[in-house]
Structures are given as C-alpha cells and as structure tokens.
Amino acid sequence: MKTKAQAMLFAAFAADAMALAVHWIYDATKLTKDHGRVTEFLKPAEGSYHFGKDRGEFTHYGDQMLVLLESVAASGGFRLDDFAYRWRQLFTDYRGYVDGATRATLGNFARGEAPEDGGSSSNDLAGAARIAPLALCYRDDLDTLVRAARMQTQMTHNHPEVVEAADFFARVLWHVLQGQSPVTAIQDVSANVATGISLAEWVEEGLQLMTVDSITAIGGLGQSCSAPQAFPAVIQLIARHQDNLAEALIENVMAGGDSAGRGILVGAVLGAHLGWTAIPTEWIDGLKSHETISKLAAAVEVKKDAGMR
Numbered sequence: 001m002k003t004k005a006q007a008m009l010f011a012a013f014a015a016d017a018m019a020l021a022v023h024w025i026y027d028a029t030k031l032t033k034d035h036g037r038v039t040e041f042l043k044p045a046e047g048s049y050h051f052g053k054d055r056g057e058f059t060h061y062g063d064q065m066l067v068l069l070e071s072v073a074a075s076g077g078f079r080l081d082d083f084a085y086r087w088r089q090l091f092t093d094y095r096g097y098v099d100g101a102t103r104a105t106l107g108n109f110a111r112g113e114a115p116e117d118g119g120s121s122s123n124d125l126a127g128a129a130r131i132a133p134l135a136l137c138y139r140d141d142l143d144t145l146v147r148a149a150r151m152q153t154q155m156t157h158n159h160p161e162v163v164e165a166a167d168f169f170a171r172v173l174w175h176v177l178q179g180q181s182p183v184t185a186i187q188d189v190s191a192n193v194a195t196g197i198s199l200a201e202w203v204e205e206g207l208q209l210m211t212v213d214s215i216t217a218i219g220g221l222g223q224s225c226s227a228p229q230a231f232p233a234v235i236q237l238i239a240r241h242q243d244n245l246a247e248a249l250i251e252n253v254m255a256g257g258d259s260a261g262r263g264i265l266v267g268a269v270l271g272a273h274l275g276w277t278a279i280p281t282e283w284i285d286g287l288k289s290h291e292t293i294s295k296l297a298a299a300v301e302v303k304k305d306a307g308m309r
Contacts, residue, residue, distance in 0.1 A: 004275045005136045005177055006297050009069070011271025012132040013293060014283040015249050015263030016062030017041050023059055024049050026223055028215055028256040038253045039246075041286050049097045056288040059260045060096050061126050066289060068152060069133035073299040078134055078148035084115035084155060101127060105156045116151070119158030125230035126261035127157025128166035132268040135173040137300050142174045161198065161227040168199055169265055176272040182238050183207070198228065206235025214240055214251040223257020230262055237266045245270040245278040 021042035025031045035042065041055040050059055058066065067090050071083040091098060091106060104120035119127075131149045138145035149170035153163050168189055175185035190203040209217040209232075217236045222229030233255070241248030248270055252263045271279065284290065 002276050003301075004272055005139050006301075007274070007276045007279060008173065008177070008268050008272035009132045009136050009297055010276075010284055010287070010293065011245060011249075011267035011279050012065065012129075012264045013058065013062055013267075013287055013289070014279060015252070015267030016058050016065070016260050017056055017287055018249050018253050018283070019260035019263050020044055020050050020053060020057060020059055020062075021048060021055070022253055022256075023260045024258065026256050028219060028223075028254065031256050032254065037250065039250055040282065053096060054288065056286045058289070060094075060099060060102065061129060061260050061264060063090060063094075063096065064156075065130040065133065065264065066293070068130050069136075069293065069296045069300070072133045072137050073296040077137055077144075078152065080115050080151050080155065083152060084109075087155070099124075101156055115155050117158075119154050119156050121159055122157050123159040123161045123227050124157060124225040124258075124261065125162060125165055125227045125234070126225060126258065126264075127153045127159075127162045128169060128227075129261050129264040131166060131170055131173070132264070133300070135170065135177065135268070135272070136297060139174065139177045142171065145174055146170045159227075164193075164199055165227055165231055168193065169269070172269060173272055176269055182242050182269050182273050186235060186238065199231065202228065202232040203235050205232035207239055209236045210239035212236075212240075214248075215255045218252075218255035218257070218262075223255060225258040225261055230258055234262050234265045237262065238269050241266075241270070243274070245274050246280055246283075 021044045022031055043055040044050040044053050067086045071086050075082050101120040101122035108118035134148045146167055149166040150163050153166035171189045172185045176182055190200050193200045214237055218233045221233045237248050237252050248266050249263055253259045
C-alpha cells in the first residue's frame with residue numbers, strides 16, 4: 001500500500017532532483033532567462049555545480065539522504081555508527097560536488113573524531129533536511145524520531161541552529177503525518193520552541209510573507225544555504241503552497257540559491273500532507289533511483305511492522 005509517509009519520501013527526493021541543474025544560481029532573472037520555468041528534471045550543463053550528473057539524479061544532499069535511507073533499511077532503524085560508515089563510503093571517489101561541511105567532517109573523521117563529535121561547524125540548513133527516511137521509520141514514535149534527527153544532523157552539521165532546525169522539522173513531519181495541516185503543525189511546534197532559539201522568529205518571518213509570491217519573498221529573506229535565511233524561506237514556501245506541492249517545488253527552484261536544501265524539506269512536509277496524487281507522475285518515474293528507493297522504503301516498512309526498530 002502506498003502511504004503518505006512513502007509519498008513524503010519520494011517528494012523529498014523529487015525536490016532535490018528538480019534543483020539539480022540549477023542549484024546555486026542566485027540570479028533568479030538569469031535563471032529564468034537561461035532555463036525558462038523549470039517544471040521537469042534537467043541535466044546539469046557544463047560549468048554548473050553538478051555537471052556530470054544526469055537528469056533524475058541527485059545533488060550531494062539527495063545522495064546523502066539516500067545513504068541514510070539505505071542505513072535505516074539495513075539496520076531496522078537509525079544507528080549512528082552504520083550511517084557514519086555508509087556516509088564516509090559515499091564520499092570515497094564520489095562522483096559529484098563535495099561541499100565545505102562535508103570536507104570539514106571528513107577531515108575531522110580522518111583525525112579520529114567520533115561520529116557524534118566530528119560534525120562541521122556549518123550552519124547550512126541542508127544538514128537538517130535529510131530526515132525524511134527517519135520520519136518514514138519513526139512516524140509512530142516522536143521521541144525516537146527527534147533523537148535520530150538530531151543525531152544524524154549533528155554528525156555533519158554540529159551547529160546549534162541546524163540541530164534545532166532538524167528537531168523542529170522532525171516534529172512538524174510527525175504532526176503532519178498524524179493528520180495536521182502543515183501550517184497548524186508549524187504553529188504548534190513553534191509555540192513550544194525553547195526561549196533563546198531563533199526558530200520562532202524565523203517561523204514568524206516566513207508566515208508573514210505567505211501572501212507574497214515565493215520568488216520575491218525568498219529574494220528578500222535570502223537565498224543562501226544558512227539556516228537564518230533558508231529556514232524562513234522553507235516556512236514561506238510551505239505556507240503559501242500548502243495545497244499545491246508541484247507549485248511549491250517549482251517556485252522554490254525558480255527562486256534560486258540553495259533550492260536543493262530548501263526543497264527537500266518543503267517536499268517532505270507537503271508530501272506528508274497531500275500524498276501521492278500531489279506529486280507529478282513524471283517526477284516519480286523520472287528518478288534514476290526510483291526502484292532503489294521503492295525497495296528500501298518497503299524494507300523499512302517491513303522491519304517497522306515487525307517491531308525491529
């Protein structure tokens with residue numbers, strides 16, 4: 001049976017694949033001029049960050065999320081040591097872009113630091129974005145989901161803002177999978193954010209702009225990878241397009257900048273809310289790893305039903 005939790009997973013991967021060819025283009029006007037309105041997966045052109053990848057493949061963010069899914073499927077749940085091993089193996093002769101957070105973490109590991117301590121100091125929101133496989137596995141266990149989300153994030157992005165963002169979106173995904181609307185879930189989780197953390201302010205920034213078109217809103221909030229810019233942009237996209245996943249992911253890409261990091265979270269939340277019918281069929285079928293993701297998701301479901309978490 002195809003569940004909303006599985007739709008959440010596929011929507012997250014589709015969001016990353018949508019961003020592949022135009023990732024980190026910050027001039028939204030030039031993006032439109034060169035690529036038109038991006039409504040399908042494109043092959044990265046020479047000179048782009050992900051040149052050498054094919055349409056329907058993933059950025060380094062999506063590839064790491066796939067490794068997390070592989071780890072969860074193999075282990076019957078989240079095991080930091082297994083994820084760390086597979087993550088390091090991914091970047092042995094990796095065919096793709098390796099960002100600063102990854103290079104710093106690999107360096108820390110090479111110096112003997114343990115997975116729980118070896119994360120970079122990066123505050124890129126992408127470190128918190130990989131959590132859809134964990135939400136698939138632990139959608140009936142909020143406490144375990146939150147712990148796992150924090151740990152997987154801290155392994156590569158050991159920055160308080162990013163770890164707290166992972167905690168936040170894990171809770172939002174859990175509430176949405178229980179049937180709450182995304183905006184209600186965001187507001188409820190935000191109301192319980194600890195004092196002194198900026199997340200509640202970022203939520204308010206994003207919600208205040210929900211009536212503004214996303215390209216304009218994100219241009220004002222900031223298009224960068226950093227949590228203070230990317231977090232409120234994710235909230236804006238979810239709130240403005242709560243009932244239209246495809247439009248949310250297209251507008252996210254057209255807004256430029258770190259569209260992959262933002263998109264994974266937007267896709268996950270709206271996929272959890274709207275289910276399979278909201279995801280264009282050609283996006284699902286166009287994923288190069290479609291069959292692999294399907295098999296791994298099924299394995300997670302089997303082990304979850306058997307209580308092997």
